Amino acid sequence: MNNQLSADIVIIGGGPAGLAAAVAAKKNGIDRILILERDRELGGILNQCIHNGFGLHTFKEELTGPEYAARFIGQILELNIAYKLNTMVMDISRDKVVTAMNREEGLFEVRAGAVILAMGCRERPRGALNIPGFRPAGIFSAGTAQRLVNMEGYLPGREVVILGSGDIGLIMARRMTLEGAKVKVVAELMPYSGGLKRNIVQCLDDYGIPLKLSHTVVDIKGKERLEGITLAEVDGRGKPIPGTEEFYSCDTLLLSVGLIPENELSAGMGVELNPVTSGPRVNESLETNIEGVFACGNVLHVHDLVDFVSEEAAAAGKNAAAYVRAAKETAGRAAERASFPAVRLTVGTGVRYTVPETICAERMDEHQTVRFRVGGVYKNCYVSVYFDGERISRRKKAVVAPGEMEEIMLTKKQLMEYPDLKEINVRIEEA
Amino acid sequence: MEEKNLICINCPLGCMLTVAMDGKKIVSVAGNTCRRGDTYARKELTNPTRIVTSTVRVLGGSESMVSVKTKEDIPKGKVLECVRALKDVVLPAPVKIGDVILEDAAGTGVSIVATKNVQ
Structure with a gap:
């Protein structure tokens, strides 16, 4: 070239x-x-x-x-x-x-x-979900539907079920409603929503759209075009509970998973x-x-x-x-x-990951934001930071949830006080 | 005294608010982390309002749709009427952010403005 x-x-x-x-x-x-x-x-x-x-x-x-x-x-x-x-x-x-x-x-x-x-x-596409049933037209990822409605000017369907309560799914529940579609239900596999609380209030509650937690799609009906889906409640391990199946007729299924x-x-x-x-x-x-x-x-x-x-x-x-x-x-x-040796950031109880994963005290700015997500919903807990096994800070939180990113702040001064520091551990502790 | 629980929708923090009410009178708001939460709680329990966003068709532009919003929040009960009023609006390109698309939407006295530049 x-x-x-x-x-x-x-x-x-x-x-x-x-x-x-x-x-x-x-x-x-x-x-x-x-x-x-x-x-x-x-x-x-x-x-x-x-x-x-x-x-x-x-x-x-x-x-x-x-x-x-x-x-x-x-x-x-x-x-x-x-x-x-x-x-x-x-x-x-x-x-x-x-x-x-x-x-x-x-x-x-x-x-x-x-x-x-x-x-x-x-x-995440349908293929990653293992939903049984046919593969008719009418199944979209929520973001695809968002692009079709908001940028291309097409309404993908009239009767809608949304699987997954991620933010895009919640936003699309409201958007499709405003454009004249009937959103029948939002189903979420987990016992909590993956989206922001404000979106549940202003996108679902405002329009009377039900949110069914611990529910998933167990069957898809329709060969050419989607005709309906079956929802079922799931147990603690995410397995559908027999006898809880409920059929919803719809021409569109949005995935926000x-x-x-x-x-x-x-x-x-x-x-x-x-x-x-x-x-x-x-x-x-x-x-x-x-x-x-x-x-x-x-x-x-x-x-x-x-x-x-x-x-x-x-x-x-x-x-x-x-x-x-x-x-x-x-x-x-x-x-x-x-x-310059780098200090490793590790995760303890409740914390899934941190960004960044290593910190070099010599090279860092005065303040370093460390962002992380938790693995479950914890109420009245502490976000604690340990330097080589010694707790150096803890902050009280009324609630933390997987859907909302958390952060802690580390300072250069803190790290400089521990010249032989090897590991910083972030964890959630019960109050 | 009665207590009502709300979730503030002003920003993605989604603060959980507890409002103490004496009949129809709001006595106190707690749980908010900023001033907006207090204002929201008082409004939500007396005259709930929302910003409405939608899209409008554009003719002869680089894009076929332009996004729009109500310039201020409008009463919750007027949201659907407001979106319906936009249904048949078609704009010639170009459109600039802030251009007024529709005045006095659904009799609210609030205008609808473009939120995107379309050449």
């Missing part, structure tokens, strides 16, 4: 994470930035999230998804940051050569000083993934096991709040900028990295 470009930082994905990372990198002194986006416009998933509730943390006002995206797109244009649309990244090599293609330029390569992975996530970080490119280049998050393992700089390759947003771990994506991505952008500057000034960064 004689078609090789170069950039100091190449950002894979122009959604909320990619945009915030680009803005931060530019503000930290890097000019040669390139964003590669596969869709026809910047903004990613925000473009189809037309509901309000975004930006209270970032902009101190309540915005819709497209408005939130527009704030960042405005900055991209103002800061003259380069981007290519309708461009699909095919491969990233370990030495950071990005292979991409689009209709105008064909196949091309970009040699990158640093790479920021910001590809977002995908919805989880999101999976989209890491085919990361895995292809040798980035190590955490099996719990399905996202890259990262250190305090949000840098993966490959030097100069950073990750942020939903490709790293699935978030509930775009505000936190922007915050995390800005950190990745800033750190990537520092990496590029350091790499230009000195070739000895590898030696520097090896000389």
